[in-house]
Amino acid sequence: xxxxxxxxxxRLKKINAALVNRVxxxxxxxxxxxxxxxxxxxxxxxxxxxxxxLTSALRRLEEINVELARQKDISERANRSKTQFLxxxxxxxxxxLNAAQLTISSLYDLQQSDKATAMVAQVERSLDxxxxxxRTLLDISRLDAGVTMPRFTxxxxxxxxxxLLSDLRPxxxxxxxRLRVAVTNDCVYTDRxxxxxxxxxxxxNAIHYTDKGGVLIxxxxxxxxxxxxxxDTGRGIPEDQQEKIFEEFHRGPLSEGAADQGTxxxxxxxxxxxxxxxxxxxxxxxxxxxxxSVFRISALRALSPPALQNPETQQSAPPAAKGNLSxxxxxxxxxxxxxxxxxxxxxxxxxxxxxxGRSTRDALEALESLxxxxxxxxxxxxxxxxxxGTETLAQLFTILPTKVPAILATADASETVVGExxxxxxxxxxxxxxxxxxxxxxxxxxxxxx
Amino acid sequence: MDANAWTQYGCGVVALTAxxxxxxxxxxxxxxxxxxxxxxxxxxxxxxxxxxxxxxxxKMAEYAVGLPYAACSTADEIGGVDEGAGRCxxxxxxxxxxxxxxxxxxxxxxxxxxxxxxxxxxxxxxLEHDPAPFAGTEDRGDTFALCLIDGLxxxxxxxxxxxxxxxxxxxxxxxxxxxxxxxxxxxxxLNGAAGDDCAxxxxxxxxxxxKIFKTDNFIPTDRKLVVTRSxxxxxxxxxxxxxxxxxxxxxxxxxxPSSLSxxxxxxxPLVVRVGGEYYCRSVQKVNPDGSLSFFCAIDxxxxxxxxxxxxxxxSTREAFESVDAxxxxxxxxxxxxxxxxxxxxxxxxxxxxxxxxxxAYNVLGFNTYGEQYLSMHLNHTFTGIAFAKLSTEPxxxx
Numbered sequence: 001x002x003x004x005x006x007x008x009x010x011r012l013k014k015i016n017a018a019l020v021n022r023v024x025x026x027x028x029x030x031x032x033x034x035x036x037x038x039x040x041x042x043x044x045x046x047x048x049x050x051x052x053x054l055t056s057a058l059r060r061l062e063e064i065n066v067e068l069a070r071q072k073d074i075s076e077r078a079n080r081s082k083t084q085f086l087x088x089x090x091x092x093x094x095x096x097l098n099a100a101q102l103t104i105s106s107l108y109d110l111q112q113s114d115k116a117t118a119m120v121a122q123v124e125r126s127l128d129x130x131x132x133x134x135r136t137l138l139d140i141s142r143l144d145a146g147v148t149m150p151r152f153t154x155x156x157x158x159x160x161x162x163x164l165l166s167d168l169r170p171x172x173x174x175x176x177x178r179l180r181v182a183v184t185n186d187c188v189y190t191d192r193x194x195x196x197x198x199x200x201x202x203x204x205n206a207i208h209y210t211d212k213g214g215v216l217i218x219x220x221x222x223x224x225x226x227x228x229x230x231x232d233t234g235r236g237i238p239e240d241q242q243e244k245i246f247e248e249f250h251r252g253p254l255s256e257g258a259a260d261q262g263t264x265x266x267x268x269x270x271x272x273x274x275x276x277x278x279x280x281x282x283x284x285x286x287x288x289x290x291x292x293s294v295f296r297i298s299a300l301r302a303l304s305p306p307a308l309q310n311p312e313t314q315q316s317a318p319p320a321a322k323g324n325l326s327x328x329x330x331x332x333x334x335x336x337x338x339x340x341x342x343x344x345x346x347x348x349x350x351x352x353x354x355x356x357g358r359s360t361r362d363a364l365e366a367l368e369s370l371x372x373x374x375x376x377x378x379x380x381x382x383x384x385x386x387x388x389g390t391e392t393l394a395q396l397f398t399i400l401p402t403k404v405p406a407i408l409a410t411a412d413a414s415e416t417v418v419g420e421x422x423x424x425x426x427x428x429x430x431x432x433x434x435x436x437x438x439x440x441x442x443x444x445x446x447x448x449x450x
Numbered sequence: 451m452d453a454n455a456w457t458q459y460g461c462g463v464v465a466l467t468a469x470x471x472x473x474x475x476x477x478x479x480x481x482x483x484x485x486x487x488x489x490x491x492x493x494x495x496x497x498x499x500x501x502x503x504x505x506x507x508x509k510m511a512e513y514a515v516g517l518p519y520a521a522c523s524t525a526d527e528i529g530g531v532d533e534g535a536g537r538c539x540x541x542x543x544x545x546x547x548x549x550x551x552x553x554x555x556x557x558x559x560x561x562x563x564x565x566x567x568x569x570x571x572x573x574x575x576x577l578e579h580d581p582a583p584f585a586g587t588e589d590r591g592d593t594f595a596l597c598l599i600d601g602l603x604x605x606x607x608x609x610x611x612x613x614x615x616x617x618x619x620x621x622x623x624x625x626x627x628x629x630x631x632x633x634x635x636x637x638x639x640l641n642g643a644a645g646d647d648c649a650x651x652x653x654x655x656x657x658x659x660x661k662i663f664k665t666d667n668f669i670p671t672d673r674k675l676v677v678t679r680s681x682x683x684x685x686x687x688x689x690x691x692x693x694x695x696x697x698x699x700x701x702x703x704x705x706x707p708s709s710l711s712x713x714x715x716x717x718x719p720l721v722v723r724v725g726g727e728y729y730c731r732s733v734q735k736v737n738p739d740g741s742l743s744f745f746c747a748i749d750x751x752x753x754x755x756x757x758x759x760x761x762x763x764x765s766t767r768e769a770f771e772s773v774d775a776x777x778x779x780x781x782x783x784x785x786x787x788x789x790x791x792x793x794x795x796x797x798x799x800x801x802x803x804x805x806x807x808x809x810a811y812n813v814l815g816f817n818t819y820g821e822q823y824l825s826m827h828l829n830h831t832f833t834g835i836a837f838a839k840l841s842t843e844p845x846x847x848x
Contacts, residue, residue, distance in 0.1 A: 002672075002673055002674075002702070003673070003674040003675065003676065003691055004674075006691060008692075010692070011691060011692035011693065012692075014678050014689075014692035015676045015678055015691055015692050017678075018676055018677060018678040018679075018692075018750050018751040019676060019751050019753075020751075021750060021751050022749070022750060022751020022752060023751070025749075025750075025751065032682050032683075032747070032749060033604075033605070033607040033608060033682060033683075033685075033747035033749075034607075034682060034747040034748060034749035034752065035749070036607045036608055036611045036747065037607050037724075037729075037746070037747045037826065037827065038724050038725075039611070039825075040607070040610070040611055040614070040824075040825040040826040040827070041724045041725050041727070041729065041826060052619060055618050055619055056619065
């Protein structure tokens with residue numbers, strides 16, 4: 001009997017009720033096995049397609065995210081290891097350069113002809129440029145690697161600029177530029193040396209890229225901040241270049257003379273950027289091509305006047321006294337053969353009597369049971385057998401009957417070493433050492449000791 | 451005949467068959483295969499009338515030492531040599547082409563949807579994070595999932611939906627384990643641990659290109675049966691059209707209510723129309739009270755239509771031809787074929803024709819109590835995964 005042949009009203013009522021319930025239940029979406037089956041089928045149809053699309057889109061996104069994170073990690077690691085390597089290698093990089101600079105100085109003294117003298121002078125300038133370039137690169141890497149930590153104090157602005165401009169004014173005058181300062185007597189919460197370095201780069205850049213007119217350094221207060229502005233009448237920077245100039249080795253077109261002077265390594269603003277970032281200051285530029293540029297460092301204003309400055313000016317080169325080192329006894333503590341050789345040449349030229357110690361034990365032997373007392377000790381920090389220059393000096397000082405002046409010449413400019421030198425009362429001289437500077441300092445210290 | 455008991459297909463998959471549990475050659479071959487470490491997994495389909503699960507387990511422990519394997523009891527095996535009822539078919543997947551992660555979901559009647567999803571997702575993550583599934587190559591292959599599930603668990607719909615939910619875009623295919631039409635107890639074994647009320651899921655990576663497909667055949671008639679009383683939880687229909695289910699069904703298909711058998715259900719399937727398509731709802735058996743037990747979910751108020759399963763060999767051949775063309779030649783097919791399709795074929799003297807098709811395309815598999823395809827649990831259907839023939843390489847002289 002077919003469904004359509006049923007005429008029993010009881011059965012028809014029952015069938016009707018079942019169908020009604022079914023319809024209502026379908027609307028209620030009760031989750032029994034049959035509705036799961038129905039869902040499965042409809043899933044196959046419409047929803048599935050959309051779910052697939054969504055799923056694959058999400059998966060692609062996930063994959064892209066994972067890949068991006070991986071790439072970021074790789075590049076960060078590479079960058080870290082690069083900067084760590086450079087920071088760690090700075091001593092080794094500067095050591096041979098130091099040796100070369102010392103040697104070239106000796107060579108200069110040996111030249112008879114003017115032509116040879118000129119050539120040696122040229123090599124010396126090239127070495128100076130290389131020295132400057134390497135130092136800047138190393139400074140950048142130290143900043144990147146977080147080795148250089150700012151020491152924040154309240155620093156007054158005018159004294160920084162005074163000392164800076166005494167160095168930079170000759171450069172401006174040579175180009176016939178006016179160099180003016182109009183700063184308020186405010187203080188900045190900053191690291192004095194790092195801010196000075198940043199300003200030095202900005203001002204010397206301004207001078208380099210300005211052919212006529214001048215450079216003005218001014219300040220501007222903005223609430224609790226202050227900005228130091230370096231305003232020039234130079235050729236300006238096109239808008240599309242204004243971000244790139246803070247990248248390494250990016251430099252604008254120089255006037256003809258400037259390029260010959262070996263300036264403009266394209267690192268100046270890169271290091272400004274890093275210094276300012278490390279100091280939590282901000283640097284910005286406004287420029288209109290053909291008219292000039294304004295570089296601005298904005299920092300938190302320090303409200304209180306600075307505490308007494310420690311006499312860091314002492315560190316700047318002493319007056320080049322024309323003293324005579326002839327016959328003076330110099331003890332050199334150095335283990336690098338190239339540097340030893342260079343120092344030997346230099347000291348021989350100066351007519352010094354000298355001995356070389358490669359380790360603490362060597363140094364003690366050199367004293368010949370105090371029969372040979374040096375007038376000056378020049379020490380490297382890293383000696384044989386892991387001896388440190390500061391340790392060796394400390395031992396020597398306990399033995400020597402009088403206080404012998406000493407110079408700690410090292411590429412290691414870490415706070416520990418500088419502090420240790422200060423504690424021992426010895427002069428810290430960063431490597432590479434320039435012969436003229438060394439000679440001047442040595443003369444000053446020997447004469448000052450008498 | 452023994453010499454042919456070991457059949458190797460192009461991709462390296464091996465089929466072994468045994469008619470008796472004491473077939474020494476079968477066990478020696480399995481022992482050699484296990485010893486070679488060349489196979490990542492053995493998939494075993496067995497008729498538990500002649501191969502009791504415990505016997506199979508102890509034989510596997512004795513001979514196939516170290517070979518991971520998943521096994522289930524069936525309503526008959528498909529493929530391999532020596533066709534005929536009551537065998538044991540072992541399919542070995544070579545390690546260099548197939549990386550397989552098998553796991554078992556226990557207590558499926560009570561575990562619930564969410565816990566299945568959680569378990570499958572865990573396994574899936576492990577699979578996806580395997581840095582190199584195949585030694586010596588960066589090829590990770592493509593992924594599919596197989597499931598073997600207790601065909602008397604009455605929860606295949608829920609389990610299939612949960613598996614599909616957790617697997618997302620990984621295609622799922624499977625069959626319900628049977629017990630040679632006794633409807634008493636099935637057996638599923640994973641690495642020596644046997645049980646029912648469980649499902650074994652195999653997450654597979656294949657370096658061989660594959661395609662999943664299904665085929666069925668029935669033409670609906672105009673004879674309708676409305677379910678007026680049922681127990682969806684146990685899949686029992688008590689009444690069709692407000693009359694006793696078995697009698698009303700017999701009346702609709704023109705048979706004597708007392709003579710209803712699997713053959714009747716195979717010849718006169720019931721289908722339900724969902725979303726414009728017909729899906730089969732197969733009757734498992736007649737109960738003494740005149741109610742009918744089903745192989746799949748049913749509910750009150752659903753309208754079943756009597757269908758005629760005509761043109762089985764034609765529709766089957768066409769399905770295989772289409773897949774064969776699509777993947778550029780079939781190497782072998784892992785197939786799950788409804789037990790009622792086999793019975794229907796026997797009844798129509800179509801067994802040879804169907805077997806010829808299965809032989810031509812190297813179908814390995816078993817006759818099921820239900821077939822899983824993506825998110826669906828189906829009946830009266832063949833679901834399969836076809837593996838492509840690799841481009842023929844010049845033969846190396848042996």
